[in-house]
Amino acid sequence: SYNERIDGRKIRSRSRSFFDHFSQARLFFHSQSSAEQNHIIDALSFELGKVKSIMVRERMLAMLKQIDDALASAVAYALGLHIPEIALEDLNNSIPADGSKADYASENPEGSLAKSAALSMVNTIKDTIETRKIAILAADGVNGKTLSLVKDALVSAGAVVHIIAPRLGEIISVDDQKIQPDESFLTAASVLYDAVYVPGGSNSIASLEGEANALQFLNQAFKHCKAIATDEDVLQLLESTAFHKxxxxDFEEETVLREGILISADTSSLIETFKKMIGLHRFWDRENPRKIPA
Structure with missing residues (x-):
């Protein structure tokens, strides 16, 4: 090769593919599971519900209609609005001062791919609990033996386990074992954990039952479809939650792996089943029919 002089006129221009504002969003939405689509609808309804200008809300609904009719209709229903008829070429107003509206008009071609499993979190690998964060709720009088067995098994499997108590400082188990909590209910939040385990111990259970933040912690874990496992004598505590009904x-393994709730007196069985539950990550079938305040 050699240096060759080339003459030409320099221009600043974009390929027409830059004005396809919708096909990738449509592919993403159509690739989600029903639960994930509901989350997207709820998120859009929440964010647009914070917008005070009706005109902006309506314009966003017109854009969502270009992505998917059902998506736009669901968000419009939540906002109490009708979807306006705005022509595709009128949706993009990001036009430079020296630009032509026709040159910057949005396009909405059909994509070459209808769905992609790789875009949905439901299709992620679920054969490990490595790096998952597990909360163990405990107070004075906790069953230290089952707490230690479950914690050690989860840590050995690669999970991150935090003991959360009503206060920082050592708690004393029913067999006088000193246990150091990692967090208190004032500093820990349920949304930061992937699953919850509550060991037995009558005094511990009574303390947690009287701790509003502990009940809220469990309620939020249930609402967000996370795995919850407890010793058998913790049923008293669960009866004080918003989801006790x-x-x-039953707590047969098939039911447990569908519902994401386990109550067991057999610690060895609980550990193995709980690890399977954590590996599944979330239990989306619980979300809509079992909504609770939290």
Whole structure:
């Protein structure tokens, strides 16, 4: 090769593909599971519900209609609005001063791919609990033996386990074992954890039952479809939660792996089943039919 002089006129221009503002969003939405689509609808409804200008809300609904009719209709229903008829070429107003409206008009071609499983979190690998954060709720009088067995098994499997108590400072187990909590209910939030385990111990259970933040912690874990496991004598505590009437009728493994709730007196069995539950990550079938305040 050699240096060759080339003459030409320099221009600043974009390919027409830059004005396809909708096909990638449509692919993403159509690739989600029903639960994930509901989350997107709820998120859009929340964010647009904070917008005070009706004109802006309506314009966003017109854009959502270009992505998916059902998506736009669901958000419009939540906002109490009708979807306006705005022509595709009128949706993009990001036009430079020396630009032409026709040159910057949005396009909405059909994509070459209808769905992609890789875009949905439901399709992620669920054969490990490595790096998952697990909360163990405990107070003075906790069953230190089951707490230690469950914690050690989860840590050995690669999970991150935090003991959360009503206060920082050592708690004393029913067998006089000193246990150092990692967090208190004042500093820990349920949304930061992937699953919750509550060991037994009558005094610990009574303390947690009287701790509003502990009940809120469990309520939020249930609402967000996370795995919850407890020793058998913790049922008293669960009866004080907002979801006590929504507990499954039995705790056979098939039911547990569908519902994401486990109550067991057999610690060894609880550990193995709980690890499977954590590996599944979330239990989306619980979300809509079992909604609770939290």
């Amino acid at each position: 929504k507990l499954p009728a």
